[in-house]
Each structure stands twice: as structure tokens, then as C-alpha cells.
Amino acid sequence: MTNLPANRMQKPAAKPRPIAPPAEWTVAESAELYGIRSWGAGYFDINQNGDVAVTVPTGNGPAGGQRVSVSLMELIRGMKHRGLQMPALLRLDNLLEAQIALLNESFGRAMKTLGYQARYHGVFPIKVNQQCAVIEEIARAGGRYGHGLECGSKAELLIALAYLQPGDGHIICNGYKDEEFIDLALQSLRLGFKCFFVLETPTELPIILEASRRLGVRPMLGVRVKLAAEVEGHWNESSGDRSIFGLTTAQIVELVDALREHQLLDCLQLLHYHLGSQIPNIRDIRGGVLEACRYYVSLRQEGAAMGYLDLGGGLGVDYDGSQTNSNHSKNYSLDEYCTDVIETIMTALDRTGVEHPVLISESGRATVAYSSILLFNILDVTSYEPQGSAPVVPEDEHELVRNLREVLEGISIKTAKECYNDAMFYRQEIRDLFRRGQIRLRSLSLAENIFLHIVWGILAVLQKAKRVPAGFDDLEESLADIYYGNFSVFQSLPDVWAIEQVFPIIPVHRHAEQPTRRAILADITCDSDGKVDRFIESGGLRRSLPVHPFVEGEPYYFGVFLVGAYQETLGDLHNLMGDTNVASVRIHADGGFEFAREMSGDSIADVLSYVEYQPQRLLEQLRRTAELAVRNERITLAQRQALLESFSASLRGYTYYED
Ligand SMILES: Cc1ncc(COP(=O)(O)O)c(C=O)c1O
Known part of the structure; x- marks a missing residue:
């Protein structure tokens, strides 16, 4: 199923869809779900607070001396205090x-x-x-x-x-x-x-x-x-x-x-x-x-x-x-x-x-x-949830929209397949009518919402079914949210794009809480290939990942693990997203850690100069345009000054989304 209408979510999801019936959730269940003990090689696990923790030997040799654990959230806080924003390579x-x-x-x-x-x-x-x-x-x-x-x-x-x-x-x-x-x-x-x-x-x-x-x-x-x-x-x-x-x-x-x-x-x-x-x-x-x-x-x-x-x-x-x-x-x-x-x-x-x-x-x-983990924060979410309760269709609405609405009434395990086929048929017909100018935007919007009610209704009955009928394998995946992450696939995970490499990707925290939604991850390059939709889950590969509901205003961090080989230098400047911030950390035997190196990622001026622009010349060109605007009385001198200061600040700024 494709082309579902998207609802941009500005608030926390009102009614998150459970992956399994809501229950007491433990960090052990999270560890199992995300497979961290299988790919983590004893270095990565989830601690009792529900944070991903790294465990390292601190003496000589692989098993040498003590092993100590540090929460990645502590390291993220350490980075923040040093002015290293997300995304960052740890x-x-x-x-x-x-x-x-x-x-x-x-x-x-x-x-x-x-x-x-x-x-x-x-x-x-x-x-x-x-x-x-x-x-x-x-x-x-x-x-x-x-x-x-x-x-x-x-x-x-x-x-x-x-x-x-x-x-x-x-x-x-x-x-x-x-x-x-x-x-x-x-x-x-x-x-x-x-x-x-x-x-x-x-x-x-x-x-x-x-x-x-x-x-x-x-x-x-x-x-x-x-x-x-x-x-x-x-x-x-x-x-x-x-x-x-x-x-x-x-x-x-x-x-x-x-x-x-x-x-x-x-x-x-x-x-x-x-x-x-x-x-x-x-x-x-x-x-x-x-x-x-x-x-x-x-x-x-x-x-x-x-x-x-x-x-x-x-x-x-x-x-x-x-x-x-x-x-x-x-x-x-x-x-x-x-x-x-x-x-x-x-x-x-x-x-x-x-x-x-x-x-x-x-x-x-x-x-x-x-040895390297790419850390990034989630900026926004697109969900494919229906809006409100079952829509009321006016008497004078187009017959096909009324037919679609009727499908919603008859959903059961027995009729799921038929309802799904009907819904797909009516939606296509209605979209064709819109394309030919035969129905209004509001009718199309109503139909799209009814359609979402139908497919979510079908999914709900299928989750209760003992056996899922054929043809529904990708229904759940196609309804997954899109979580927008502050990173670039092309710069930081080039092998994901080039050779469909799978890296372990999981939330860095909140593992004491059940991840009740499914999502794919999109980056901020605005390229249709700038996404990750292959994940490790419960020992298999899935096209979407269980995630926690995104709460506006609260940071939600993800880690892409095992990225120390090949990714850093193969990455490119797609959309002029540059190198991320980098922090090298050494963990000591007492569990304390030091930031051995901190490197700021590329500034916008840096990436512009990589592609042969002269940042100073760009500023000069804008200065001339602004000067002319002052002379023509389109802007004031103060507005000219503010504009040029914004431009200069942007040149010094990070190429990624800044808080
Ligand atoms: C000649 C040579 N040696 C070593 C390597 C490193 O291989 P790997 O990263 O699989 O250990 C490569 C990379 O493909 C190579 O071309």
C-alpha cells in the first residue's frame, strides 16, 4: 500500500498504537526487541534506568582488569556541556x-x-x-x-x-x-x-x-x-x-x-x-x-x-x-x-x-x-493516523465517498481482505475524480481520512487474529510513522544508501517504557533516498522500527552503532551537510570519563569553501544588494544591519538543525 495521506504531528500522539497489548514493560524486553545483546558484543547493553550503556575493559588486554559501564545519556550530557550539539559522532x-x-x-x-x-x-x-x-x-x-x-x-x-x-x-x-x-x-x-x-x-x-x-x-x-x-x-x-x-x-x-x-x-x-x-x-x-x-x-x-x-x-x-x-x-x-x-x-x-x-x-x-556511534535527535514526526472519530459523510457527498464510508462499517476478521480491496478501489477512483476536476479538495480529504480509518480498523482486527491472511504482510510497515532525524544519511551513513548496509539503530534512552509506535527514519537532506528503512528487530530484519511516541519539546535521541569503519570518509556533502561534531571519549577504571578530543563539525563557510565558494565574497554580494535596497528605501539601515549579521552568523553556524 502506498501514498497514504500524511498528518504532520505537532503534538504528542493522542492514542499511540500498541505493538503488543499494553503491559508492564521491562528493559530486558527492550534489549530483546532491539537485539542489543546479540550485536552489542558485550560492549553495549541497556542499564536499569533504561539508557543504552557502553561497557569497556579498562585494564590491559581485552578482558584486562575491570569492566566499567557508562550511560550514553551521560556522555550526551557531557557533550552538551561542552557545546557539542547533535548530530555528533562519539x-x-x-x-x-x-x-x-x-x-x-x-x-x-x-x-x-x-x-x-x-x-x-x-x-x-x-x-x-x-x-x-x-x-x-x-x-x-x-x-x-x-x-x-x-x-x-x-x-x-x-x-x-x-x-x-x-x-x-x-x-x-x-x-x-x-x-x-x-x-x-x-x-x-x-x-x-x-x-x-x-x-x-x-x-x-x-x-x-x-x-x-x-x-x-x-x-x-x-x-x-x-x-x-x-x-x-x-x-x-x-x-x-x-x-x-x-x-x-x-x-x-x-x-x-x-x-x-x-x-x-x-x-x-x-x-x-x-x-x-x-x-x-x-x-x-x-x-x-x-x-x-x-x-x-x-x-x-x-x-x-x-x-x-x-x-x-x-x-x-x-x-x-x-x-x-x-x-x-x-x-x-x-x-x-x-x-x-x-x-x-x-x-x-x-x-x-x-x-x-x-x-x-x-x-x-x-x-x-x-568504536564509533552516530548520535542524533528527532526533530519532528509525520504520522499516518486517521483524524478524529469515524467521519460523518453528508448526504450530498459523492456516491464513491459514501460507498467508501460504508466499507468502514463492515470490518471483521472474515471480511478484512474484501474491505481492504474495496477501500483500495474506491480510494483510487476518488483520486482519479479529483485529478479530472470532478470532486473538490474537501471531498478528497474526507475520503483519505475514511481510508485511514479503514486500514487502521483492519490492522486492529488482524492483530487479534490467530492467523493473518495473505496479502497483509506490509500493511503495518506502510502505516509506520516517519521520524525526522537530525543527520544526513549521505554524510554519516553512506553505506546505508549505497549498498543497503544494515547498522543497529536504537533509541539511546526511554527503554523502561514500551515503544508503542513503528517508524522509519528520514534525514534532513530532503532527498527521497535520505532515509533508513531497514532495521534489526527481535533477531530479524524489518522495514520499520519500534519507537517511543515523540513528545514535542522533549529530546529523543537515537544511536547508530558500529559505524567506525568506512563511513566517515566515504560520506559526501549532499545538500551541503558537512562533517558532524566529533567527541573522543576515554572511560577510566573508576567509571569517570574524559573528553580526550572535541572537534567541531564543519561550519557552513567550511562546506561552501569545499565547493569553491568564497564565503567572504558571498557576504560582499549580499551587502551590495542590501545597500541598494536601503537606497531605494525598501529596508532601513537597521534592517540592513540585522540581515547582514544573520548572514554572517549563518556562515559560522553548524550545517545541521540547531536548537
Ligand atoms: C587490501 C585490503 N586490505 C584490507 C582491507 C580491509 O578489509 P576489512 O575492513 O574487511 O578488514 C581492504 C578493504 O577492503 C583491502 O582492500
């Missing part, structure tokens, strides 16, 4: 540290248990979240584990060289590399950086050979192999024969011959592959490792030094909490991932006598997803 430094520790310690545990004879050293792919505060924290927290950085461009290499120390973790250079990139990376080897070039295409080799000869530095080389293994999920095009990066078997053989000819075969130490991000099925991960091991052993047998196996990224995040191989989930735990990878390598290598390689993985998403 970064939890403790969760970056915890995820780095978890990854390293899970691999360490699996290696110890299985008797693996080399070490694990992760690298964080900078592209997944390039923000300075994130890289700084990863470099700091990763220091203990020799966790390095992966770079896919010259700019990212500069970041890696600045944030790592020579004795620290590895630097893995993927992507296209020009002479400047190669010169810099080679020079970093002189300082003692462990900086690998991963050959992605055959054309890179001559540039590396020439630079290495010119600078007198022997490179640390790796090669990216194009595996035949294909994976499920959104990013399956990164895998298989048609993947865009990596060398084919023929190109690898040529590479080995060329390196041998230049007496550089001992520089080839690393085999890299990347099957794609967010791999949902552990079977695909095993398949990839097994095939890569065959290449690794073969290169060793060809005389290459080897010593490193780099698994690339792909470790998934359970966004929907289902623990399945759906695109938004993964059917394995981190421990299972580590054990399966180690076991597969050992099985493949031990029978050949080749020593175990140092294991590198480039997990980005799994490292940073949990």
Missing part, C-alpha cells in the same frame, strides 16, 4: 584498544594451543578510518603487540611513517605505487622501518628495481596473488579470477624469474591476498587460506625467501547479531576465525616441511566498527 577510545587487544590475543592463544611456530602481527588498513584520532590511538594501543599499518596510497604512507617507530609494527604498502611512493618507502628501510612493497601489478617491478639500484637499498618485497577462491557477501568481486588486483600465476612465475635474474629473490618475503571485506562465511575464509598456502609453498620451493603470509582483510562484523552468513553478519567467532586460519596453514605447510610464516592480517572493519 568515538570510544577504549573500544579501539579493546579490539586491537582482542585480535592479537585471540591469534596468540590459537597459535599457542595449536603449536604454531611463528608470530602474528596485525596491520590496520588506514583506508578503513583515516581520522587522526583513530590512527593515533591504534598506533598507541597496537604498540604492545607490534601492530602496524597498511597503506594504499602515498598519503597513507606518510601517516604510517609519522605514527610508527622503526622498531614497531610492519608497514604494508598495497595499491598502485609510483616512483615517489617507492623512493620514500625504500628510504624508510634505512631507518629500520619494516616496510613491504606488495606488488599488485607487474608494472611496479621495473620502478622498484630502478629505485632500489639508484638508492642502494634492497627492498622488502611481497606479492599479491589473485586467488581463484570466491567469497559470498557484498564484496565478492574482490575475489576470483576477475578481481582487479593481484598477479596471475603466469605473472608470478615471470616475477620470480625477474627477481632471480636481478639477484633479488631473497627480497621476496611476503605473500598477500585479499578476498574482500566482510566475509560472512568461515568456509570461504578457510578456502582462501588453503589456496594461498599452496602459492606460499610454491614460492618457497622456487627459492624465494618468504617468511610472511598476509591474509588481507575480510574478518566480518556481526551487524545484525544473527551469527549467520547473511551479508550483515558472520557465521564465526573471532576465536574460530583465528583457530581455523592457523589450523589450515599448519595442515597445508607441515606436510611440505616449509616453516610456519609470520602471520599478518589487515583487519580494518573488525578493529574499528565498534
Whole structure:
């Protein structure tokens, strides 16, 4: 059902529709409804006050020391006191540290248990979240584990060289590399950086050979192999024969011959592959490792030094909490991932006598997803509720409107389907009459309201029915409210729009209260795609979300969770909505917290200058228009001054809705 007439709600809903019969509501029921214990990974839950709380380990290591909880409402209040308005991105430094520790310690545990004879050293792919505060924290927290950085461009290499120390973790250079990139990376080897070039295409080799000869530095080389293994999920095009990066078997053989000819075969130490991000099925991960091991052993047998196996990224995040191989989930735990990878390598290598390689993985998403939450407030609601009680239809009203009104009288479980079909028919006929100018606006408005009474009446009887007849699956969803959130999908959640990514989205507070309405979320970009209508509910996906009635004048906050990977830099300036405010918070063992960083989002002048306007020139142009208006006596001098001050204040203002 589409095109329902909307009633803009300026007041709290008079009679909210119950999702279930009204009852005592507990925070445990809310936790179950929103699935927070499934996708929250032990970091997010609902506290006794009905607020979402984050629980973090505060000592060393993932389980290290104490775990403390802080309510997100407390953090929102903290932001407000510091002048950081909604929408805002909240970064939890403790969760970056915890995820780095978890990854390293899970691999360490699996290696110890299985008797693996080399070490694990992760690298964080900078592209997944390039923000300075994130890289700084990863470099700091990763220091203990020799966790390095992966770079896919010259700019990212500069970041890696600045944030790592020579004795620290590895630097893995993927992507296209020009002479400047190669010169810099080679020079970093002189300082003692462990900086690998991963050959992605055959054309890179001559540039590396020439630079290495010119600078007198022997490179640390790796090669990216194009595996035949294909994976499920959104990013399956990164895998298989048609993947865009990596060398084919023929190109690898040529590479080995060329390196041998230049007496550089001992520089080839690393085999890299990347099957794609967010791999949902552990079977695909095993398949990839097994095939890569065959290449690794073969290169060793060809005389290459080897010593490193780099698994690339792909470790998934359970966004929907289902623990399945759906695109938004993964059917394995981190421990299972580590054990399966180690076991597969050992099985493949031990029978050949080749020593175990140092294991590198480039997990980005799994490292940073949990650490960021987008927080926003609701500004307004459109509801699709009928107005008043059953409408009275005047005797002289059009026959079709009177027919529609009659449908309302006969609704029962038995007649629901027939009533629905009749209502749809009459409404369409009446809309056609209006289009042809044969009925008045008031008659159409009356008919639309009768129609809403009918569909809500049908919904009420269906809710009491034991079995819902076919054809009504989306009735409830199509009657959902629209809650307008102070955010931009395109700026803050680009993957929701681009690839229909599902993120957990829930109210941040009021969980001791039953959410009695259903809604989709619209952003403030006034773009028809600027909406979120895929949500996690009771372990499944729904097109609308249970929400609390919006009360005018009272803040109602939502959080979009697990948004730390890819979203910040992929976002765009649709409708010139800029970066949101950002707060990085560190939670201490005593439950106190500090705002380690506060960054104001873009001002309007900032975003205008991104698209090549000169804010000062815009002001100057308006000043001239206003001056002319004063001369023509259209406005007074005081009005001119007030207008220019408003314009200047707007240039300094936030691009989002300000209270
Ligand atoms: C070469 C390479 N390594 C690592 C990653 C990070 O992958 P993920 O975020 O799935 O861990 C990517 C991103 O797709 C990549 O292209």
C-alpha cells in the first residue's frame, strides 16, 4: 500500500498504537526487541534506568582488569556541556584498544594451543578510518603487540611513517605505487622501518628495481596473488579470477624469474591476498587460506625467501547479531576465525616441511566498527493516523465517498481482505475524480481520512487474529510513522544508501517504557533516498522500527552503532551537510570519563569553501544588494544591519538543525 495521506504531528500522539497489548514493560524486553545483546558484543547493553550503556575493559588486554559501564545519556550530557550539539559522532577510545587487544590475543592463544611456530602481527588498513584520532590511538594501543599499518596510497604512507617507530609494527604498502611512493618507502628501510612493497601489478617491478639500484637499498618485497577462491557477501568481486588486483600465476612465475635474474629473490618475503571485506562465511575464509598456502609453498620451493603470509582483510562484523552468513553478519567467532586460519596453514605447510610464516592480517572493519556511534535527535514526526472519530459523510457527498464510508462499517476478521480491496478501489477512483476536476479538495480529504480509518480498523482486527491472511504482510510497515532525524544519511551513513548496509539503530534512552509506535527514519537532506528503512528487530530484519511516541519539546535521541569503519570518509556533502561534531571519549577504571578530543563539525563557510565558494565574497554580494535596497528605501539601515549579521552568523553556524 502506498501514498497514504500524511498528518504532520505537532503534538504528542493522542492514542499511540500498541505493538503488543499494553503491559508492564521491562528493559530486558527492550534489549530483546532491539537485539542489543546479540550485536552489542558485550560492549553495549541497556542499564536499569533504561539508557543504552557502553561497557569497556579498562585494564590491559581485552578482558584486562575491570569492566566499567557508562550511560550514553551521560556522555550526551557531557557533550552538551561542552557545546557539542547533535548530530555528533562519539568515538570510544577504549573500544579501539579493546579490539586491537582482542585480535592479537585471540591469534596468540590459537597459535599457542595449536603449536604454531611463528608470530602474528596485525596491520590496520588506514583506508578503513583515516581520522587522526583513530590512527593515533591504534598506533598507541597496537604498540604492545607490534601492530602496524597498511597503506594504499602515498598519503597513507606518510601517516604510517609519522605514527610508527622503526622498531614497531610492519608497514604494508598495497595499491598502485609510483616512483615517489617507492623512493620514500625504500628510504624508510634505512631507518629500520619494516616496510613491504606488495606488488599488485607487474608494472611496479621495473620502478622498484630502478629505485632500489639508484638508492642502494634492497627492498622488502611481497606479492599479491589473485586467488581463484570466491567469497559470498557484498564484496565478492574482490575475489576470483576477475578481481582487479593481484598477479596471475603466469605473472608470478615471470616475477620470480625477474627477481632471480636481478639477484633479488631473497627480497621476496611476503605473500598477500585479499578476498574482500566482510566475509560472512568461515568456509570461504578457510578456502582462501588453503589456496594461498599452496602459492606460499610454491614460492618457497622456487627459492624465494618468504617468511610472511598476509591474509588481507575480510574478518566480518556481526551487524545484525544473527551469527549467520547473511551479508550483515558472520557465521564465526573471532576465536574460530583465528583457530581455523592457523589450523589450515599448519595442515597445508607441515606436510611440505616449509616453516610456519609470520602471520599478518589487515583487519580494518573488525578493529574499528565498534568504536564509533552516530548520535542524533528527532526533530519532528509525520504520522499516518486517521483524524478524529469515524467521519460523518453528508448526504450530498459523492456516491464513491459514501460507498467508501460504508466499507468502514463492515470490518471483521472474515471480511478484512474484501474491505481492504474495496477501500483500495474506491480510494483510487476518488483520486482519479479529483485529478479530472470532478470532486473538490474537501471531498478528497474526507475520503483519505475514511481510508485511514479503514486500514487502521483492519490492522486492529488482524492483530487479534490467530492467523493473518495473505496479502497483509506490509500493511503495518506502510502505516509506520516517519521520524525526522537530525543527520544526513549521505554524510554519516553512506553505506546505508549505497549498498543497503544494515547498522543497529536504537533509541539511546526511554527503554523502561514500551515503544508503542513503528517508524522509519528520514534525514534532513530532503532527498527521497535520505532515509533508513531497514532495521534489526527481535533477531530479524524489518522495514520499520519500534519507537517511543515523540513528545514535542522533549529530546529523543537515537544511536547508530558500529559505524567506525568506512563511513566517515566515504560520506559526501549532499545538500551541503558537512562533517558532524566529533567527541573522543576515554572511560577510566573508576567509571569517570574524559573528553580526550572535541572537534567541531564543519561550519557552513567550511562546506561552501569545499565547493569553491568564497564565503567572504558571498557576504560582499549580499551587502551590495542590501545597500541598494536601503537606497531605494525598501529596508532601513537597521534592517540592513540585522540581515547582514544573520548572514554572517549563518556562515559560522553548524550545517545541521540547531536548537
Ligand atoms: C587490501 C585490503 N586490505 C584490507 C582491507 C580491509 O578489509 P576489512 O575492513 O574487511 O578488514 C581492504 C578493504 O577492503 C583491502 O582492500
